[in-house]
Each structure stands twice: as C-alpha cells, then as structure tokens.
Amino acid sequence: MNAHARMMYLPDTMTNWPWPRAINPHFEDVKAEVDASFRDFKALSPESQEAFDKCDFEHLRIGSELMNVYFIVDEFTDSENAAGTKAMVDIVLDALDNPHKARPQGECILGEISRQFWARAIQTASLPSQRHFLDSYTAYLRAVVVEAVDREQSRRRSIDDYLKLRRDTCGAKSAFAVYEMGMELPDEVFYHPVIVELVDCIIELILIDNDMLSYNREQATGDENHNLVSAIMLELSLDRGGAMAWAARYHTDVEKKFIDGRSKVPSWGASTDALVKEYFDGIATWARANCCWSFEAQRYFGTMGPEIQQTRLVPVLPKVNYKDTSVVAQVNVTDLSKIDATVHREQPSGGLECLILWPQVM
Structure with missing residues (x-):
C-alpha cells in the first residue's frame, strides 16, 4: 500500500558561525574503548543499542562517557511517567554524591553507570569544574522530571516558559564542564553575569538546532510537546x-x-583571560559539533543525513503508537531513503518560502 507524507524544510542556521567543524585526532581510539566498556552494562534493549551504536560522540574519555550517560538517561526516562522518572533521577543523584559506594543489588543500572563515570571523572577534574558540573547536572535531572510531568499531563508551554525549562533539559551546560575539567576557573569568573549570558547564548543555539532537527522524530513518536517548534506553532499560530x-x-x-x-x-x-578564551572557543565549537552530529550520526535522519544536510529537505515521518514498542522500532529513519518525492512550493504563514514535498513511500 502506498502512503503519502509531507517533507519539511530545515533552515541552515550555522552558515555564518565562525567556529568550523573540528574533531579530536584521538577520538576514534577513545570512542572504541568507551563504547566497549559501556556495552558491558547491557543496559539497552537490542533496538536501543542499535541506535546507540549509530551515534558518534566527539570527545575524549570523560566527554565520551558523559555523552553515553546522557544517552542512556534519555532512553530510560523518555517514556517513563513522572514518578518513575523521579525515582531514576534520585538514583543517579545518589550515585554522584557517593561515587565510591557500591550500589544496591537490583537497582536500576543508571546508578552504577553514573557512579563509575563520576568516580573516574573526579580523578582528574579540577575542583571548580566538579562543583559546576554537579550544580548544572542536578538542574538538568530535575528538569527531566518536570518534563516527565508535562508529558504525563500533556502540557504545552509558551515559548518563554518552554525555553526556561529547555535550557536545562538539553543538558548542554553540564556538558560544558568537560571543557574546564583541566582549568581552575574561579566562581567569580564562572558566575560573572557577562560569562553566564554568553554561556546561555550557546545553550540557546544548541537547543534551537536540536529541536529543529529532532522535531520530525519527536512528532512521529508523540513527544513533540517538548520542542521549540511546537511551542512556536502553538503560541504564534504558525504552521x-x-x-x-x-x-x-x-x-x-x-x-x-x-x-x-x-x-x-x-x-x-x-x-585567567586565556582560560576564558579557551573555554568559550570550546563551547562555541560545541554548537557547531551539535549541528554536525545531528546529520552525521543516524539518530534523526538514518543514512540520509549528509544528503539532508545539503538539500535541507526531510520527509515527515508518520505518527506511530509510542507505547507499543521502542522508539527505534517505531521510527525507522533509515526508511527515508526509500521515498520518491515530487516537489511543489507553498508559502507558510511565517512568510519564508518553504519547499513542501509530497513523497510516495514504496
């Protein structure tokens, strides 16, 4: 049976961003080591493990492990109710507070994964970076619980209200701590209003790009309420x-x-000025890396990422029953390559000409 689906246009937001794509020369070796140790936990279903294996994370040992922790926390909590999410978050926070304490038998694997990550990280991370990470990562986890409450109540937020929550749920601020783990950035510098505002700018860039690029997958799985595109559509009555x-x-x-x-x-x-410059160059590069990763990994666009990055056109995935199976089983983005589309032009309410495709899925 033939099915029809629109294709959406993704604006190219990073054209003029001064920081180019860059990757650590030791990345492949470190990634292989980290992925092997992470796979030993057997924490993911076969479908989720497949999705994990398709993701490339661009940092050395601690950064790579942190990306893996983000991934699995996201996978475990994305379909949980508020109570279940809070229970998982409490386990992770307790593990971070007690990195040298054995986790209880039968506990959710998130506890041991988080404990091992933090026990290794604190061996080399500066004390200021440890404090900054724990503060921002705690805010991230608490925000994930709020997101779960919103999901449970089908709550849709205004743009400003959504952004306040999303700045934490995107997890970027705690990820930035990787850049300062070898630095001694005093609190008077780290929390200076100008520094805080600039960091918030990079967080905003990351969340805007992430929400635009992940919107297709999220609307298909019924998780689009926690997305900037949906908030804009709701508040401003835009298509x-x-x-x-x-x-x-x-x-x-x-x-x-x-x-x-x-x-x-x-x-x-x-x-100190040299450290601040290094830190800002790092987080500015992260904004670029986040965008590149979204196309080069297969989480959002399957094998069509490089092509979509060039054309900016992506088929709108059909809605699925989120509760039936795993997200990966439901949203097979690799099938995008089977689409044969014809093009016509349509003027969206936002005033920017957008290419809309009516593809035929074979």
Whole structure:
C-alpha cells in the first residue's frame, strides 16, 4: 500500500558561525574503548543499542562517557511517567554524591553507570569544574522530571516558559564542564553575569538546532510537546514551515548576541583571560559539533543525513503508537531513503518560502 507524507524544510542556521567543524585526532581510539566498556552494562534493549551504536560522540574519555550517560538517561526516562522518572533521577543523584559506594543489588543500572563515570571523572577534574558540573547536572535531572510531568499531563508551554525549562533539559551546560575539567576557573569568573549570558547564548543555539532537527522524530513518536517548534506553532499560530523560519531568525539573533557579547568580557589577568578564551572557543565549537552530529550520526535522519544536510529537505515521518514498542522500532529513519518525492512550493504563514514535498513511500 502506498502512503503519502509531507517533507519539511530545515533552515541552515550555522552558515555564518565562525567556529568550523573540528574533531579530536584521538577520538576514534577513545570512542572504541568507551563504547566497549559501556556495552558491558547491557543496559539497552537490542533496538536501543542499535541506535546507540549509530551515534558518534566527539570527545575524549570523560566527554565520551558523559555523552553515553546522557544517552542512556534519555532512553530510560523518555517514556517513563513522572514518578518513575523521579525515582531514576534520585538514583543517579545518589550515585554522584557517593561515587565510591557500591550500589544496591537490583537497582536500576543508571546508578552504577553514573557512579563509575563520576568516580573516574573526579580523578582528574579540577575542583571548580566538579562543583559546576554537579550544580548544572542536578538542574538538568530535575528538569527531566518536570518534563516527565508535562508529558504525563500533556502540557504545552509558551515559548518563554518552554525555553526556561529547555535550557536545562538539553543538558548542554553540564556538558560544558568537560571543557574546564583541566582549568581552575574561579566562581567569580564562572558566575560573572557577562560569562553566564554568553554561556546561555550557546545553550540557546544548541537547543534551537536540536529541536529543529529532532522535531520530525519527536512528532512521529508523540513527544513533540517538548520542542521549540511546537511551542512556536502553538503560541504564534504558525504552521510548521513558519515555526521553523521563526526559530531560524531567533537563532540568528542569538548568534549576534554571542559574537557582540564577547567584547564585554572583563579581564581577570592574562592567565585567567586565556582560560576564558579557551573555554568559550570550546563551547562555541560545541554548537557547531551539535549541528554536525545531528546529520552525521543516524539518530534523526538514518543514512540520509549528509544528503539532508545539503538539500535541507526531510520527509515527515508518520505518527506511530509510542507505547507499543521502542522508539527505534517505531521510527525507522533509515526508511527515508526509500521515498520518491515530487516537489511543489507553498508559502507558510511565517512568510519564508518553504519547499513542501509530497513523497510516495514504496
């Protein structure tokens, strides 16, 4: 039977971003080691393990392990109710507070995974970076619980209200701690209002891109309420193309705010200033890496990522019954390559011409 689905246009938000794609030369070796040790936990279903194996994470040992922790926390909590999510979050927080304490038998595997990650990280991470990570990662986990409550209640937030929550649920701020693990950045620097504002800019860029690029998968699995595109559509009464255009303009505004804001950074002396510059170069590169990863891994676009990155056109996946099977089994993004589409033009309510495709799935 033939099925029809639209294709959406993804604006190219990173065209003018000054930080290019870069990858650590030791990445492949470290990734292989980390993935092998993580696979030993046998924490994922075969379908989720397949999705995990398709993801490439661009950092050395601690960063790679942290990305794996994010992935599995996301997989475990994405379909949980609020009570189940809170129970998992409490386990993870207790493991981080007690990295040298054996976890209880029969406990959710998230506890041991988190404990081992943090026990290794604190061996080399500076004390300021440890504090900063724990503060921001705790905020991330608490926000994941709020997201679960929203999901349970089918709550849809306004743009501003959504962004306040999403800045934490995207997890970017705690991930940035990887860049300062070898630094001694004093709290007076780290929490300076100008520094905080610039960090928030990069978080915004990451979440905007992530929500635009993951929207297709999330709308298919019924999880689109926690997505900026959906919040824009709801509050501004825009169609999908108009919401994507609005998000792209917002992305441009945030880019400018970050670039202009760097001139306002105070000086704390040559040595500290050099660390601040290194830190900002790192998190600015993360914004680029997040976008590249979304196309180069297969989590969102299957094997068509490079092609979609060029054409900016992606088939809208059909709705699935989220509760029947795993997300990976439901949303087979690899099947995008089987689509034969014809093109016509349509003007979305946002005012930006958007290509809409009516494909035929064979």
